[in-house]
Amino acid sequence: MPSLLDLLLTSHPNNYVVSVDAPLDSPDHYLVRSSVPITRPPWPRSAGSRRVWHYRLADWDGMRSFFTPYPWGRICFSLDDLDIIADSVAEVVLQSMELFIPCSVVSIVGKSQPWFGRPCKMAARRKQENYQAWANTSMSNDVKTSALKKEYNFAFRSFKRVIAEAKAEYVSRIGEKLVRLPSGTRAFWSFAKAAQGNLCKPSLPSLHMRDDSLVHTEKEKADLLGSLFASNSTLDDRGKIPPTIPQCDSFMPEIIVQQSSVRKALRSLDIHKSSGPDGIPPLVLRTCAPELASSHARGRQL
Numbered sequence: 083m084p085s086l087l088d089l090l091l092t093s094h095p096n097n098y099v100v101s102v103d104a105p106l107d108s109p110d111h112y113l114v115r116s117s118v119p120i121t122r123p124p125w126p127r128s129a130g131s132r133r134v135w136h137y138r139l140a141d142w143d144g145m146r147s148f149f150t151p152y153p154w155g156r157i158c159f160s161l162d163d164l165d166i167i168a169d170s171v172a173e174v175v176l177q178s179m180e181l182f183i184p185c186s187v188v189s190i191v192g193k194s195q196p197w198f199g200r201p202c203k204m205a206a207r208r209k210q211e212n213y214q215a216w217a218n219t220s221m222s223n224d225v226k227t228s229a230l231k232k233e234y235n236f237a238f239r240s241f242k243r244v245i246a247e248a249k250a251e252y253v254s255r256i257g258e259k260l261v262r263l264p265s266g267t268r269a270f271w272s273f274a275k276a277a278q279g280n281l282c283k284p285s286l287p288s289l290h291m292r293d294d295s296l297v298h299t300e301k302e303k304a305d306l307l308g309s310l311f312a313s314n315s316t317l318d319d320r321g322k323i324p325p326t327i328p329q330c331d332s333f334m335p336e337i338i339v340q341q342s343s344v345r346k347a348l349r350s351l352d353i354h355k356s357s358g359p360d361g362i363p364p365l366v367l368r369t370c371a372p373e374l375a376s377s378h379a380r381g382r383q384l
Contacts, residue, residue, distance in 0.1 A: 084116045101115045131186075135179065149374060189234060198248065202245055208237045213237075348375060
């Protein structure tokens with residue numbers, strides 16, 4: 083009808099069926115029906131990839147020959163911005179790796195959860211069963227809906243508590259193993275990287291209260307840490323104003339970077355360390371130390 087204006091906005095129009103029925107009371111108000119799908123396909127697991135360099139098959143002589151005549155001054159040192167210079171040099175090194183070091187692409191599967199054991203699985207199953215029971219009764223207006231909702235809320239809180247305790251126990255075991263391993267050794271970092279997906283989190287783990295219970299929310303953690311610091315503080319400022327720091331009249335002398343010191347620093351790199359944020363491994367920097375150390379000097383001469 084020309085006066086009909088009922089909008090249904092969706093990004094998947096093929097999944098909806100819309101129909102218009104006869105009016106209920108007034109002839110001006112028609113009944114618009116729409117069948118809405120309540121199920122959705124599972125979200126695809128995010129999988130990435132990483133590049134693995136085969137250093138034993140690298141053409142190191144070819145890489146050194148690539149660096150020696152490279153026009154560093156025109157490509158990398160034409161500007162005075164140190165950040166741009168560093169990015170340009172890193173790009174040249176990465177380009178040489180593409181040319182002279184074979185590599186392969188390895189897929190990365192989602193992060194594992196080694197702390198998710200049998201207690202966590204049982205708690206998750208109880209939570210799901212209680213939720214299903216509550217959802218079924220809520221749709222049929224059963225008198226047991228309120229009681230089943232309380233059971234679900236209890237199962238949900240129990241599930242969160244079991245998960246937090248499992249994570250805390252796992253982190254504690256990781257810490258005990260790391261303490262026994264010598265810091266900086268290959269075994270230490272190998273074990274630390276294996277647990278990186280479960281340890282490197284932007285937030286604090288669950289904290290213990292004095293009664294040995296756990297706090298999980300950010301506010302509870304902040305309040306607990308604040309009370310702990312306040313109880314251990316013995317500072318009595320007596321209302322005094324902090325002293326004024328005198329102005330320093332000393333100045334930093336001019337920094338002079340010598341080619342020999344750069345070459346020495348590159349040759350002292352530990353080739354067993356991982357790459358930095360720029361993706362350049364220490365092995366490449368150490369192997370091509372003479373050519374890379376002289377790049378700045380040749381760049382400024384041009």
